[in-house]
Amino acid sequence: MGAERDSVIGGGAVGTACALDLSVDAHVHTGFAAGRDAVGVVVSAADQAGLTALTFADQAGPDTTWLSAYADAVRRARHRTEMTLRVAAEVEVVRPDGWLALPPDLAPLDALSVAVSDLPVDGELLTPREVRARLDLGLVTAGQVAELLVAATVKGLERASRYVPAQLARPLALLGQAGLDDSCVTPELIAELAFACRTAGAVVEVSEAWRSPSSRVVQMLLDAAVTVAPASDARYAAEVGRWQYLRRV
Template sequence: MTARQLPRPTADLHTHTDFSDGHDPLAEVVAAAGAAGLGTVVVTDHVRADSGYLPAYTAAVRAVRADAPLRVVCGVEAKILDTGGRIDLPADLTGVEHVALADHRFPLPDGPAHPEQVRELLATGALTPARARRLLLAATTRAVTRLPAGRTAHLAHLFSVLPKCGLDEADLDPAELAPLARACRERGTAVELNEKWRCPSPRTAAALAAAGVRLAAGSDAHRAAEVGRFDWAAGALAEARPDTLAEPRR
């Protein structure tokens, strides 16, 4: 059975509009989600601590949801900054209901590093692959515990930064995931299987699901036509454990 024949997720927890780096307007993204037969779409445009567009963004989401044929959740995507788990979020999140937590850069003790910098550290022996994996896991775990209260959240494209740095997710021991799984379970934070980056692997997702972590599907769509397309994620979710499929809680 192919992924196209599998039951499709009914929620897309990771989409972008032209408020950040998406190609299409918010209304087109929501319309595409409805056309794809989704029951929920979460818009997760990128933010940083100094982002100033949130008032206009949250107002636009409120306006479009009034006539939307599905549930529209106002979210943002923010990166993990360092091994202390700091998150690159604006101080004022008024109107934001959901946070997608992402590894856009490699979180080191002194801040986020470009993957090429990590490659250089690995090449010179200043950083070992095992320590790099431990640092990323620690940073992600701590970031989950620092997510703002009163909002739903999920981990977006978990471990996507590893291959960019020349590291392999397959080298992770499932036992190393225990602290992250515990943090996600206790905080109600889902883990997304990301269609664009095809991560985390079904093996990793299965280990997290076995530890009680909820799984989700995210297209990471940057064009309206990509919303709700889960050619890889549907199969990966089924392989990991479909009964853990998550939507943002109401």
């Protein structure tokens, strides 16, 4: 394993390069976007779960208008808890060059959580189902999909880190959704991803909800001194800081 190294973003430790700190939840949702509960309800649930730090990372994009109100709600909640609360937004990579579907105003944010839900290929965004179809037709190989996915992820992280500190949401989860095992991601590709994370100072989220990345990939990232953090990806307050997959990892 790499030497221990805390990652501090926005005033609070969110991860480490030697282990998973299960008192941290690096990615939760609220009723502002993909979640179901108010910020205050999520904070109360996190307190009950014994967490010390929480990152709000609701999905945002070019049409998002609520970031200021979202950040204000988190800041008000800081007065009612001893936890470290951070304001982030989950944004998508939408082109092979790492172009991000950013909201118009990044000022309220402590971080960007970068996701690759669809595969950017030649001006298209292929859903996991479309990737599977191309695999079945022999138009692309599993190795090529892995290369395209890692390349888009690396470039997305590089771009995000120009604005605010970056996190990597549910890394490589698209592979599983397309019916691929992450064994198609070679050690060389993991090394490329790890180098990009270290260079960008990016935290890699290990997602409870998405079961991603695998323990194999987590170990390889840790060995490469990449900072990792538990992320529930919770859409309901009751899911915040509740670990099953993470404990196995």
